[in-house]
Amino acid sequence: MCNSLVFALTLGMSLISTSGIAQPIPQMPDTVAKFLKRLASAKTVVYTVKDWGYDLFDAQPEIASFSVHNTYDVKAARPNRLSIQCSPGIEREVTLGGSRHRQFLNDPASVYINDGKRSIKYYPNIHVYTVGKGLDELTNAQDQSALNVQTYWVFYKNPLKGLQLDQESLAASSNTVVYSAIPASAPNTQKRIYFDRKTGDLTRTSDFEKDEKGGWKEISRKEFQFWEFSSQLPQTTFDVRPPSTYVSQDEYQRIHHLPRTPRLNQPNYGSQGIPSEIPKTILPGTERTNCRARTVRYNPTEFVTTQVAADNLCRSLS
DSSP states (O other): OHHHHHHHHHHHHHTOOTTSSOOOOOOOOHHHHHHHHHHHHOSEEEEEEEEEEEOOSSOBTTBOOEEEEEEEEEEEETTTEEEEEEOOOEEEEEEETTEEEEEEESOOOEEEEEOSSEEEEEETTTTEEEEEEOOSOGGGOOSHHHHHTTHHHHTSSSTTTTOEEOGGGGSTTOSEEEEEEOOTTOTTEEEEEEEETTTOOEEEEEEEEEOTTSOEEEEEEEEEEEEEESOOOOGGGGOOSOOTTOEEHHHHHHHTTOOOOOOOSSOOOOTTSOOOSOOOOOOTTOOOOEEEEEEEEEETTTTEEEEEEEEEEOOOOO
8 A cells, every 4th residue: 555655656746747737758769769779789880970179279369260170980890899090180380480390280190990809000190000909899999099989988888878858859840869968077068969860870979068158168079970880891991910111119219219108008088088198208217107097987877988097007218
C-alpha cells in the first residue's frame, strides 16, 4: 500500500506543470537516432573536421575575425586504429624592424597514424617523424590531433549523455537539431551539439561562454562534414612505417645542431584539449628534470574533458 502510494504521488507530480498541463518529454528525431546508430555500429568511420576559432594574430579594435584554423581528415577502424591528416596552418613572412621573419600560425601540417600497437606522427613541412604508443580504443587517443577532432566523444558509447535536447530546435522552421549542456563545474560556459534535421548527420559542436552582458558568445567550433560508415579503406591507411624521405626527431636535431628536448609519454593538455604550459627546452648538460604529463579523460556527466596528471621523468641529458 505504501509503495503504491509513493508511486502514485511520484507519477502525479511528474505530470503536473505550472499550467496544470502534462509536459511531454521531447523525443530524439528519427534521423538523428539513425545517424547515432550507424555511428555506433560502423566498423570504419570517415569524417572531416574544420577547426574554427578567433584570429588572435590580426586582431583589430571592434573587429572580431572567426576563421578556420585547420582542417582534419579522419579515418578510424574499430576498435583501435586511427588516421588523422591535418591541413597546413598559416605560414607567412613578417618584416619587423627591417628584418624578415617567418611565422607559423595554428597547427602545422601533420599526419598521425595509430595501428593499435604503435603510432607515428610526421610533419610534411620539415620531413620529420616521431613514434609513440599504441591504442587500446579510439576514445583514449591522446594525440593533439585526436583531441581536436573529438574522438574521445565521437566514439563514446553514449555521446549524448549529459546533454539536453533544445525544444526550440524541433520547430518546423528549424534546419538543425540542437543538444546543449552547461557544466556544473563551469556554469559560465555552454556546450552545443548540432545535427542536420533532414539527414541526422552531426554537423557541429561549439563552445560558448557568457559575455559582459550575460549573453552567450561562441569561442570555438568544430564543423563536421563528409561522413562515411563501414567503407572499405586501403590497407595502407594505418601503416605506421615512416616515409622513406623522413628522418626521426632525434636525427633532425642532430643534423641541425638543435638542443635536445624532453620526451613525454603523453603531451601536455589543458582542460579543453588546448595545450597548456609547454615544457622548456632542456639544454645539454642538464642532470635531470621532472616533467608532468597530462592525460585527457572525457567526463560524460558534464560533457567536458578533464586532465589527469601522471608522473613522467624525462631522460637525463647529461
